[in-house]
Amino acid sequence: MPAPIRLRELIRTIRTARTQAEEREMIQKEFIVEFGTNAIHSLSEYNHFYSSMIQPVKSDLNHSTQYVQGLALCTLGCMGSSEMCRDLAGEVEKLLKTSNSYLRKKAALCAVHVIRKVPELMEMFLPATKNLLSEKNHGEILHTSVVLLTEMCERSPDMLSHFRKLVPQLVRILKNLIMSGYSPEHDVSGISDPFLQVRILRLLRILGKGDDDSSEAMNDILAQVATNTETSKNVGNAILYETVLTIMDIKSESGLRVLAINILGRFLLNNDKNIRYVALTSLLKTVQTDHNAVQRHRSTIVDCLKDLDVSIKRRAMELSFALVNGNNIRGMMKELLYFLDSCDPDFKADCASGIFLAAEKYAPSKRWHIDTIMRVLTTAGSYVRDDSVPNLIQLITNSVEMHAYTVQRLYKALLDDISQQPLVQVASWCIGEYGDLLVSGQCEEEEPIQVSEDEVLDVLEGLLVSNLSTPVTRGYSLTAIMKLSTRFSSMNRIKKVVSIYGSSIDVELQQRAVEYNALFKKYDHMRPALLERMPIMEKTATNGPAEIVQTNGETDSTILDTKHLPSITQPASQVGQCNYHICFCFAGIPPMTAYNKNGLKIEFTFERANPNPNIAVITIHATNSTEADMTEFVFQAAVPKQQLRMRVKLTYTHKGSPVQDLAEVNNFPPQSWQ
Amino acid sequence: MQFMLLFSRQGKLRLQKWYVPLSDKEKKKITRELVQTVLARKPKMCSFLEWRDLKIVYKRYASLYFCCAIEDQDNELITLEIIHRYVELLDKYFGSVCELDIIFNFEKAYFILDEFLLGGEAQETSKKNVLKAIEQADLLQEVRRLCFLKAFRGQKHFAVQVS
Numbered sequence: 001m002p003a004p005i006r007l008r009e010l011i012r013t014i015r016t017a018r019t020q021a022e023e024r025e026m027i028q029k030e031f032i033v034e035f036g037t038n039a040i041h042s043l044s045e046y047n048h049f050y051s052s053m054i055q056p057v058k059s060d061l062n063h064s065t066q067y068v069q070g071l072a073l074c075t076l077g078c079m080g081s082s083e084m085c086r087d088l089a090g091e092v093e094k095l096l097k098t099s100n101s102y103l104r105k106k107a108a109l110c111a112v113h114v115i116r117k118v119p120e121l122m123e124m125f126l127p128a129t130k131n132l133l134s135e136k137n138h139g140e141i142l143h144t145s146v147v148l149l150t151e152m153c154e155r156s157p158d159m160l161s162h163f164r165k166l167v168p169q170l171v172r173i174l175k176n177l178i179m180s181g182y183s184p185e186h187d188v189s190g191i192s193d194p195f196l197q198v199r200i201l202r203l204l205r206i207l208g209k210g211d212d213d214s215s216e217a218m219n220d221i222l223a224q225v226a227t228n229t230e231t232s233k234n235v236g237n238a239i240l241y242e243t244v245l246t247i248m249d250i251k252s253e254s255g256l257r258v259l260a261i262n263i264l265g266r267f268l269l270n271n272d273k274n275i276r277y278v279a280l281t282s283l284l285k286t287v288q289t290d291h292n293a294v295q296r297h298r299s300t301i302v303d304c305l306k307d308l309d310v311s312i313k314r315r316a317m318e319l320s321f322a323l324v325n326g327n328n329i330r331g332m333m334k335e336l337l338y339f340l341d342s343c344d345p346d347f348k349a350d351c352a353s354g355i356f357l358a359a360e361k362y363a364p365s366k367r368w369h370i371d372t373i374m375r376v377l378t379t380a381g382s383y384v385r386d387d388s389v390p391n392l393i394q395l396i397t398n399s400v401e402m403h404a405y406t407v408q409r410l411y412k413a414l415l416d417d418i419s420q421q422p423l424v425q426v427a428s429w430c431i432g433e434y435g436d437l438l439v440s441g442q443c444e445e446e447e448p449i450q451v452s453e454d455e456v457l458d459v460l461e462g463l464l465v466s467n468l469s470t471p472v473t474r475g476y477s478l479t480a481i482m483k484l485s486t487r488f489s490s491m492n493r494i495k496k497v498v499s500i501y502g503s504s505i506d507v508e509l510q511q512r513a514v515e516y517n518a519l520f521k522k523y524d525h526m527r528p529a530l531l532e533r534m535p536i537m538e539k540t541a542t543n544g545p546a547e548i549v550q551t552n553g554e555t556d557s558t559i560l561d562t563k564h565l566p567s568i569t570q571p572a573s574q575v576g577q578c579n580y581h582i583c584f585c586f587a588g589i590p591p592m593t594a595y596n597k598n599g600l601k602i603e604f605t606f607e608r609a610n611p612n613p614n615i616a617v618i619t620i621h622a623t624n625s626t627e628a629d630m631t632e633f634v635f636q637a638a639v640p641k642q643q644l645r646m647r648v649k650l651t652y653t654h655k656g657s658p659v660q661d662l663a664e665v666n667n668f669p670p671q672s673w674q
Numbered sequence: 675m676q677f678m679l680l681f682s683r684q685g686k687l688r689l690q691k692w693y694v695p696l697s698d699k700e701k702k703k704i705t706r707e708l709v710q711t712v713l714a715r716k717p718k719m720c721s722f723l724e725w726r727d728l729k730i731v732y733k734r735y736a737s738l739y740f741c742c743a744i745e746d747q748d749n750e751l752i753t754l755e756i757i758h759r760y761v762e763l764l765d766k767y768f769g770s771v772c773e774l775d776i777i778f779n780f781e782k783a784y785f786i787l788d789e790f791l792l793g794g795e796a797q798e799t800s801k802k803n804v805l806k807a808i809e810q811a812d813l814l815q816e817v818r819r820l821c822f823l824k825a826f827r828g829q830k831h832f833a834v835q836v837s
Contacts, residue, residue, distance in 0.1 A: 079695065238752040
């Protein structure tokens with residue numbers, strides 16, 4: 001034991017002192033080294049004394065007492081700055097080669113810290129790693145050695161290839177650990193050195209990833225650990241967990257992968273919620289690659305939706321959505337709707353969006369789809385995302401045979417509750433669109449209700465005045481009322497409402513009312529066509545789950561307006577509002593196709609401005625009929641002053657590559673420029 | 675591991691070990707937020723939670739919460755074992771450890787932690803070896819303390835008890 005020898009020396013030295021002062025000095029000198037190191041310990045990295053401490057730490061690293069050296073390594077390894085690491089890396093490297101295992105393991109972890117701080121220094125530790133795993137060390141430094149090797153392999157692909165040759169050695173060490181008898185020093189609940197087992201498994205994972213040979217070399221040991229590890233306590237499960245992660249990441253054979261997923265399945269049934277949690281996390285990572293294997297555990301996963309723990313619930317929800325398919329949609333949706341009812345508000349938005357997506361992909365029937373949407377809107381209506389509203393409107397529009405049923409259900413929902421804005425918006429829009437079906441009692445799916453035009457207008461006007469309605473909702477209901485002027489007979493009432501809101505404080509509402517008023521007064525001949533039933537919106541193929549589909553009705557009049565009039569179109573740029581399609585073809589100028597190539601079709605429609613008939617408002621409709629998105633779409637037009645002709649430049653991104661095209665549009669109908 | 679915090683059920687911090695460089699202000703902010711989050715957890719909840727971009731592993735032993743922040747690739751279950759090992763070391767050292775031991779001997783608690791973990795990783799996986807190292811260092815410190823005291827009391831010659 002070094003301490004007493006050192007101490008005797010100390011005592012001897014002090015005894016040689018001739019004066020008290022000298023004695024005190026000698027002892028103080030010994031003490032300051034220790035104190036100094038402790039002092040650094042409590043300093044934060046941002047202390048400006050830090051750089052001046054490098055020398056004391058350096059000398060401590062070379063101290064004759066391993067305890068002091070250990071302290072210095074600890075200090076450096078826990079909070080050494082990059083500057084300190086650079087200066088002292090050499091000392092650490094030296095200590096990494098010492099035969100003193102107490103210091104060697106500290107040096108290894110210190111080296112890890114140095115590498116994290118100054119990655120360029122990694123190379124200098126390479127020679128010292130040569131014998132780290134050799135048996136001579138009785139396993140004492142194995143754990144820290146594996147940690148150091150892991151750090152190096154994670155940071156450098158070169159190091160990774162270099163260390164791949166260690167796989168057989170690591171496999172052997174792991175085998176010895178699980179085969180060897182009881183080792184009291186390293187035992188935790190009957191398992192030999194679980195910390196080391198876990199670290200070896202993690203290093204194997206890194207070495208085996210993407211490499212067939214290494215993966216094969218570790219196949220057997222992984223199977224062995226997976227089947228032989230005792231699972232009654234957390235420690236065994238910790239090892240199994242790491243094993244599963246490794247199996248899933250390397251190029252393992254399918255039998256082993258199934259074994260791994262089954263372990264996770266068993267984890268899901270474990271009483272320990274921590275185990276269930278890690279199981280769900282891992283399953284979420286593998287559900288894409290091993291979908292069928294995970295499907296087998298679907299019912300257990302769905303049960304986890306009822307778990308008390310928030311994190312477990314969230315994971316179970318995400319996993320459930322990943323597992324929904326055409327076969328299990330009805331059953332899964334039942335569970336998910338029940339979950340939506342009872343879950344925390346934090347979940348509701350995500351759950352609702354997920355349900356809408358799943359319903360859209362796998363709905364077994366239109367009626368089921370509408371019912372599901374209704375259920376979501378009525379139970380979690382206020383949590384539904386704003387962008388769901390236009391999506392739902394489009395869906396409803398396209399479910400032609402369900403219009404009467406849908407509007408009836410939505411109307412009834414409004415009678416119960418007008419506080420949930422997304423529900424109210426969708427309902428208003430539907431009533432505006434299909435109010436005629438509502439009052440004529442055409443519903444076939446269920447008992448048609450008896451409702452009069454006045455009752456319907458009462459409800460819509462109620463939305464306009466209610467405190468619960470947001471400005472956006474008010475916009476929806478005013479437009480709906482306006483639309484009913486062509487579907488209902490009570491015109492006077494509608495005219496009155498519209499004129500009242502012409503002086504509304506809300507500018508948006510005011511503008512609409514003024515325009516609708518104008519529609520009554522000056523453009524009454526246009527009104528029926530303008531407000532007619534929305535056509536089915538052509539859907540482009542959906543690519544990803546969250547995509548909002550381009551509709552036929554998208555207008556972008558801002559590009560080509562020769563003069564901005566009080567326009568009758570709703571600005572298409574406002575989020576949360578539906579894209580209102582208005583047909584201008586009645587203006588006497590027929591629409592034309594300006595460009596039609598590679599799935600991109602651009603149509604122009606015209607309107608003569610009134611009172612100035614010399615001004616034509618051209619609206620462009622751009623549609624994408626391909627399966628891929630077209631993004632970053634830019635339309636540029638140059639128009640010469642005389643004859644109406646146009647040079648057009650289009651740029652957009654399609655299937656990842658940029659597309660550019662130039663075109664000339666000269667098939668403008670004569671009426672448009674005469 | 676990025677850091678470890680020990681705090682009481684009233685939210686009083688008893689030990690903090692940081693393995694990443696952060697300003698005092700950031701440390702205080704993190705501590706405050708995390709303590710609040712963990713104390714708000716109900717007993718039936720699991721020991722793991724996501725917080726910012728880290729995984730938090732916590733376990734309560736009597737009146738103390740042991741709370742570790744680990745990175746994405748770290749194993750949560752083995753971290754629970756690390757925490758448990760630390761508690762066992764404290765227990766062995768102090769003899770049936772309780773919060774008061776940590777309060778009045780915090781430097782020893784830090785010291786034990788520093789012999790067990792370095793830079794956030796376990797340096798020694800044998801309980802016995804960690805305790806042995808602590809014992810040796812203790813002894814050395816104790817003997818030096820005695821020397822120092824005696825020297826300051828002005829005695830020219832002294833006998834030292836070495837056990």
